Amino acid sequence: MSSSQDPTRQDDVDHEEFLDEEDAEEIQILEETQDDMMDEDDEDNGESAEQFDQDGNPVDDDMVEFHDDSVQGFFTHKEPVYDVALHPIHQNIAVSGGGDDKSYLWRLYDGEQLYEFGGHTDSITQVGFSVDGTYVASGSMDGKVRVWKSETGEFVCELEGPDEVVWIKWHPKGNILIAGATDSSVWMWAIPSGAFMNVFNGHSGPVTAGMFTPDGKRIVTVSEDATMIVWDPKTATALHRLTSEDARFHSDVITCLAINKDSSLAMTGSADGTAKLINLSNGAILGSFENHTDAVEAVGFSDHLNLAATGSLDGRLNIWDVQTMQLRTSCEHKGPIIKLQWHKTQPLITTCSADRSVQVWDGRTGNNVKLWLGHQDAVLSFAMTDDGLTCVTGSDDGCALVFRMVDN
Numbered sequence: 001m002s003s004s005q006d007p008t009r010q011d012d013v014d015h016e017e018f019l020d021e022e023d024a025e026e027i028q029i030l031e032e033t034q035d036d037m038m039d040e041d042d043e044d045n046g047e048s049a050e051q052f053d054q055d056g057n058p059v060d061d062d063m064v065e066f067h068d069d070s071v072q073g074f075f076t077h078k079e080p081v082y083d084v085a086l087h088p089i090h091q092n093i094a095v096s097g098g099g100d101d102k103s104y105l106w107r108l109y110d111g112e113q114l115y116e117f118g119g120h121t122d123s124i125t126q127v128g129f130s131v132d133g134t135y136v137a138s139g140s141m142d143g144k145v146r147v148w149k150s151e152t153g154e155f156v157c158e159l160e161g162p163d164e165v166v167w168i169k170w171h172p173k174g175n176i177l178i179a180g181a182t183d184s185s186v187w188m189w190a191i192p193s194g195a196f197m198n199v200f201n202g203h204s205g206p207v208t209a210g211m212f213t214p215d216g217k218r219i220v221t222v223s224e225d226a227t228m229i230v231w232d233p234k235t236a237t238a239l240h241r242l243t244s245e246d247a248r249f250h251s252d253v254i255t256c257l258a259i260n261k262d263s264s265l266a267m268t269g270s271a272d273g274t275a276k277l278i279n280l281s282n283g284a285i286l287g288s289f290e291n292h293t294d295a296v297e298a299v300g301f302s303d304h305l306n307l308a309a310t311g312s313l314d315g316r317l318n319i320w321d322v323q324t325m326q327l328r329t330s331c332e333h334k335g336p337i338i339k340l341q342w343h344k345t346q347p348l349i350t351t352c353s354a355d356r357s358v359q360v361w362d363g364r365t366g367n368n369v370k371l372w373l374g375h376q377d378a379v380l381s382f383a384m385t386d387d388g389l390t391c392v393t394g395s396d397d398g399c400a401l402v403f404r405m406v407d408n
């Protein structure tokens with residue numbers, strides 16, 4: 001661990017711009033109503049990304065007419081952008097990390113770079129802000145997690161311990177950071193000191209996903225070994241462990257994880273094509289969501305409706321009634337779905353796909369609300385502002401783009 005200044009810091013940035021500058025364009029967008037959003041031109045929603053044919057086969061790029069709905073972008077990476085995140089308070093600020101071994105802090109409304117964060121020697125797999133936005137962190141395949149102050153770009157600490165870092169997650173209420181690795185371990189540190197707090201050993205394969213429960217009292221992790229473990233963060237004790245030895249659980253790699261807002265339920269998605277619903281209090285398997293024909297890559301709970309969603313390599317977004325475990329509706333991309341996220345206050349779901357599109361769906365009906373095109377390769381990640389009106393994306397094409405629900 002080091003607390004020295006990062007040599008990649010940019011000292012000539014006007015920090016007042018970061019905290020206080022408000023762009024008139026942003027204000028106008030935030031004042032638009034959700035009704036405006038739902039009344040978008042049907043022709044825009046009717047466009048489709050033709051990168052995959054009706055059988056799911058890639059179409060030659062020369063046959064595709066390029067269409068760009070983005071209003072802004074960040075183009076410094078040049079290598080695949082694996083993850084993006086938004087500042088929780090100042091949501092005109094984004095961080096992106098990618099295959100160039102760097103992460104960048106930049107502004108959505110003009111694409112201007114605020115800071116370049118270096119120091120990694122391999123691809124950055126995930127980036128994220130602390131709960132109040134004071135710190136921003138990056139996890140890399142080089143086995144290190146690096147942390148900076150988001151306001152000033154000042155380097156805070158370097159965290160070591162894991163093998164290749166697969167993911168990082170901040171505590172929902174404090175400056176504690178966990179990271180999952182390919183060596184089957186999960187590590188936890190205190191920020192800004194960088195002090196090691198605990199290591200969680202119990203998986204036998206790469207830890208593919210993990211997070212604190214929203215109440216901050218437990219950690220849940222899943223692995224390629226087809227296990228899910230619920231941990232006590234203070235003691236690193238496994239409270240519940242689910243494995244493939246139980247025929248009701250997954251039989252293959254677990255790829256993704258979601259926890260509902262009251263920390264009572266978890267949902268896991270797997271390469272076996274199913275998603276499982278788990279009671280976190282006792283570790284009981286409550287049921288199985290089974291309607292996909294390929295691996296489930298993304299799962300999520302609605303915060304205000306009793307609905308859950310699963311996204312798969314088969315291109316389908318399935319929306320389920322959590323109480324009855326019944327399929328409500330199904331939506332389709334023209335390629336594999338990589339990530340999904342429910343809107344914080346509306347019954348809407350955003351998805352990104354290898355078909356190069358980002359789409360917004362009404363979770364109640366399955367109707368398509370918005371289609372965004374602009375990337376020239378698979379969209380690997382996205383983040384939505386809390387109002388649901390602005391989306392920032394990261395893609396295999398090396399670009400991060402900004403899309404808006406309301407046209408200017």
